[in-house]
Structure formats: structure tokens, C-alpha cells
Amino acid sequence: MTLDCLLRIFIGESDKHRGQPLYEWIVSQARAEGLAGATVLRGIMGFGANSKTIHTFKIERLSEDLPIVVEIVDRAERIDILLPILDEMVTEGLITVESVHVLKYVHGDASPQGAE
16 A cells, blocks of 8 residues: 655745746646646745744735645655755745545546446
8 A cells, every 4th residue: 555645835925936936836836746636725825934924815905925725645765855945935924745545536538437
């Protein structure tokens, strides 16, 4: 049995790397390294360790630095490839790794069972 991991990267929407949004860069790196997939989630409210204010999405005040979470699930050895790269590029934020039990992972080109 392989050990599957969930990698979560908590950053801000305004974080950049070489002029590109950091979350876009992370997803590009994950793809380049051949990881199974990545999802970017935009939070509607949050704060971090150094935040003096809560970042929130409200009609009357559109925040330009909402919380962003990038999630990547893959085998531990695949996640380990990305960690040193992230350590350099994520200058503010939080990176977590936890063990997960993957129940099902189906590629988009797979036919449903029983389909002809």
C-alpha cells in the first residue's frame, strides 16, 4: 500500500512569484513535476499569523488579498519532490502535509462501470 498525502499551501491572493500569482506558479510547478493534480480554493474570509485585519469578501469592500489554499494529493514521494521548491518560494503562509486515504481516483478518460 502506498502512502498518499494531502499537501495544503495557505497563501494570500496577492502573493506573487516573478510577477505571476503564486498560486498559479505552484499549480504550474506541480504539473511540471507530474503530480496527480492540484486545486486552488479562494477563501471568503481569513487571517494569518501576521494579519492585523481579517481579509473578507463583502460587496461593499472587495478585498484584494483573500485567502488562497492550494491542495495537491499524490503519493508521499511525489509530494516530497515539490516541498523544497515550495520552501523557497512561499515566503509568507503555511504549508501542511497530512496522510490521506484515497478511496477513488479516476482519470477523465475512464468510462463509468457498465457503460458500453
